Amino acid sequence: MKKALVATTLLTVISVSAYAGSAFTVAKDSVTYRQSAFQLIRHNMADIGDMVKNEVPYDAARVSKRATALATLTTLPWEAFTVPGAEQGGGDAKAEIWQNLQDFNSRAEKLAADALLLKAAADSGDQAELRKAFGSFARNCKACHDDYKN
Numbered sequence: 001m002k003k004a005l006v007a008t009t010l011l012t013v014i015s016v017s018a019y020a021g022s023a024f025t026v027a028k029d030s031v032t033y034r035q036s037a038f039q040l041i042r043h044n045m046a047d048i049g050d051m052v053k054n055e056v057p058y059d060a061a062r063v064s065k066r067a068t069a070l071a072t073l074t075t076l077p078w079e080a081f082t083v084p085g086a087e088q089g090g091g092d093a094k095a096e097i098w099q100n101l102q103d104f105n106s107r108a109e110k111l112a113a114d115a116l117l118l119k120a121a122a123d124s125g126d127q128a129e130l131r132k133a134f135g136s137f138a139r140n141c142k143a144c145h146d147d148y149k150n
């Protein structure tokens with residue numbers, strides 16, 4: 001009886017989500033998805049930034065955790081810009097993205113590559129290396145926003 005109930009509930013959940021689609025099929029959801037990823041990028045980066053600026057005591061394990069998160073998070077937003085219908089816009093994405101998709105994607109790849117360097121610096125425990133890697137990583141944000149974000 002209990003098993004049957006669980007099975008029915010599961011089936012309902014699965015069919016509802018299949019009906020609703022996902023961020024990888026529905027343009028409107030893809031905007032929420034990529035903005036959520038950017039928010040997580042911002043917060044993880046900000047915590048490292050606070051330590052680099054000595055506003056929060058340096059904690060090697062915490063820096064590594066944030067940098068590990070960033071190495072994954074920086075790979076996430078981009079596919080949400082090529083969901084069918086995404087080029088119709090939404091969010092703060094500028095139309096220029098879809099006119100220069102190659103440039104946009106190469107900047108996205110650069111961010112993810114710099115996140116890996118940041119993680120390596122974080123894991124090394126060398127604070128001077130961390131500061132340098134953090135500066136390079138952070139420069140990607142403004143450069144792309146200036147050209148592609150409203």
Ligand code: HEC
Binds near residue numbers: 038094148
């Ligand atoms: C390759 C281009 C690119 C790079 C690099 C980039 N962003 Fe963005 N970012 C965008 C675009 C485009 C948007 C607008 C997305 C939207 O509204 O759909 C955005 C939006 C955001 C937002 C707002 C999300 C929201 O809730 O509306 C934040 C926060 C953000 N980015 C943080 C960052 C940080 C921090 C970095 C650097 C570590 C970064 N971004 C790097 C292109 C980029």
